[in-house]
Amino acid sequence: MASTSLIARDLFKPPPTPPTRPPMTNALQDKPWQTRWRPWLTLLLAGLLLGATACQQTKPDLDQTAKAAAYYTCPMHPQIHADAPGDCPICHMHLVAVAPPVAQKKPVVASAVYTCPMHPQVREKQPGSCPICGMDLVKTSARPAISQLPDTDLATNDLIITAQQLALGNIQIQTMGTGPTPATSIRQTDMPVPQTVLTGTVTANARRTESISSRVAGRVEKLYVRQTGQLLRRGAPLFSVYSEELQTLQREYLLALAQDLLVAEPTYRHFAEATAQKLRLLGVSGAQLRQLAQSGKPNPLVTYYSPRTGTVQTLAVVQGQYVAEGSPILTLTDLSSVWVEAQLYPAEANRLPLGQTVAVQVAGQAYPVRGKVVFRSPELSGSSQLTLARIEVANPAGRLQPGAQANVLLNNLPAAPATRPTVSAAVETALRVPPAAIIHNGAVSYVWKQTGERQFRRVRVRLGDGTSTTVPVLAGLQAGDAVVTTGAYLLESEFTLRQGAGDDHMSGMAM
Known part of the structure; x- marks a missing residue:
């Protein structure tokens, strides 16, 4: 304020006497000099007072403002961005600081673990298989918060x-x-005694199943059976085979018969009988031997016939295929009698004694049929803790097909005498x-x-x-x-x- 007073005193100090001027001829020559300079002095004094007042205000901390500001811009021209405070190059207004955006905290992501849906006690850090049941482990978050569910x-x-x-x-x-x-x-x-229904499956009777294989090595020239499920009668042709071994034995048999007619001793007759026995063991029937003796020449193809009536269950060859001795050809099953294999718990096994007659309801059949228990397994099947009972059921019409689902009804069967536990x-x-x-x-x-x-x-x-x-x-x-x-x-x-x-x-x- 002292400096302001000095400036004001100097301003109001009368100036030195001006030199003598020539007389003025306009209207201002009658006014004194204080009247002419007073407006300009008033404006100058007001400006000096405002500047002194602004200098006394606290200056902002530019360093803290620069640290807290992301950039500086003009309120009237927001396209102006500057890294430091200053003036707008367009309107010369002071640039204002723009605060940086508030950083958002990232959500905490729980680490992933892998567990088994059936055995939740299994917890692994990597994918794999359950060590108990072998199922694939599924990914889940490790201990997620209840509020996130x-x-x-x-x-x-x-x-x-x-x-x-x-x-x-x-x-x-x-x-x-x-x-x-x-x-x-x-x-x-x-x-009361629980009414039990055992689940089972109709299967082929193994006692009535026969596997037919090739007796000799050769080529299947003619195959009379082309599909499974085909019903064959006993004596029906199955296949014809060409075999070098059969050709040789046929020639030996014919030669022995011819020599036996020329020689009185029975030497060649015994040789012919031995050769005929070999042919029988290789599947040649007696009728085929008589036909061979009548014709007097070997047959290039030997036909084999069905030994029994049955249904073709499996067919292992095709026509024209070479087969070795003992190779399986087909399987025949007589379905006039089938088995029903039922599963039961060991505690229920005493309700199915051998020889017991039970009722069997097969899927697709209107009425149950009667069967007899012919076998009961003495051991449990794997980890299921179940045992097997086999029931033989007559099937003269062939309505019961292997693979069909069946139920063994034990409702009307008496339970084995036993005392109730305390x-x-x-x-x-x-x-x-x-x-x-x-x-x-x-x-x-x-x-x-x-x-x-x-x-x-x-x-x-x-x-x-x-x-x-x-x-x-x-x-x-x-x-x-x-x-x-x-x-x-x-x-x-x-x-x-x-x-x-x-x-x-x-x-x-x-x-």
């Missing part, structure tokens, strides 16, 4: 599926404690579910309980000793609970794919 109830962690998934998965529900079904709560001591009161009154409703994960068992229209929850249960049709649930369920009896494994697979294989976030673990 749109198809999961956040309050209960239940699995929610769509209506289409419910229909395609054939999800069936059974309410515990209602209806005369295997899932109803009943006393074991009051249970059970506890908890088992007697336990709720019972079918085996298909139970999911086993090592030593832990689960069932799927319905909690909404399309909402399900996996519940841990404790099981008792059951049968092939029902299993008692000792803890984990209550009467009135709706349990999934069909499609539980599909829900388990869907749940595994959505939430991973861990069990620490499951609901229903406490019992």
Whole structure:
């Protein structure tokens, strides 16, 4: 302000006496010099005061502004971009700083793991096959957050599926404690003998099956059977073969017969009989030998005939094919009697003693037929824990075809006498579910309980000793609970794919 006062004093200081000028002739010659210079002095003083006031304001930190600004632009001309503050080259306004965009945080992506839909305890970091069942591992996120699962109830962690998934998965529900079904709560001591239906398949009777092979090496010149399923009668021609061995034996036989007529000793007769026996062993019939002796010349082709009536099951050659000695030609089966091979649990084997007559219902037939149990396997088939029973059924009309599905009805058969085991009161009154409703994960068992229209929850249960049709649930369920009896494994697979294989976030673990 001191500098401002000095400037003002100098301005109002009267100037020195001007030199003598000649007299003026215009209108300004009568006005003093203060009147003529006063407007210009006022404007100059106002400008100096404004400049002093602006200098006293705090200057902005240009370094911080430059760091915080992405670029500088003109408010009136946004096409102007500058890296440093300055003036607009068009309108000379001060450029303003434009802040950089706020950086968005990248979402944290969970690392991927691979698990088996049927065995969720298997977790691998790389794709491959399940070491338990051999299925291909599927990719899923490692422990995803519950909030990231749109198809999961956040309050209960239940699995929610769509209506289409419910229909395609054939999800069936059974309410515990209602209806005369295997899932109803009943006393074991009051249970009647279960009505059992065994599934089986119609097969060919091996006792009535014969394989026909080539007796000699040669070429099949004529094949009379061209397709499987063809019914052949006994004595029907099968094929004709040309063989050097047969040609030689025929010549020897004719030569021995001719020499036997010329010599009285029976030497050549014995030789002819030995040669004829060789031809019989090679499949030449007695009628063919008599025809050979009458004609007196060897037959280039030897025809073989069907030894029995039957249906062609397999055909291994074509016409014109060379065959070796012992090569299979075809298989004949007499379908007037067939077998029904049924699978059953070892606990049910005592209901099918050898010689027992049972009823068999074959698919496509209106009425069941009767059969006799002729064989019961003493061992289990692989890992299925099932054994095999073979039932022989008469099939005179040929209506029962091998490969057809059949059911063995044990409803009217008496069960073998056995005492009922002593059970506890908890088992007697336990709720019972079918085996298909139970999911086993090592030593832990689960069932799927319905909690909404399309909402399900996996519940841990404790099981008792059951049968092939029902299993008692000792803890984990209550009467009135709706349990999934069909499609539980599909829900388990869907749940595994959505939430991973861990069990620490499951609901229903406490019992």
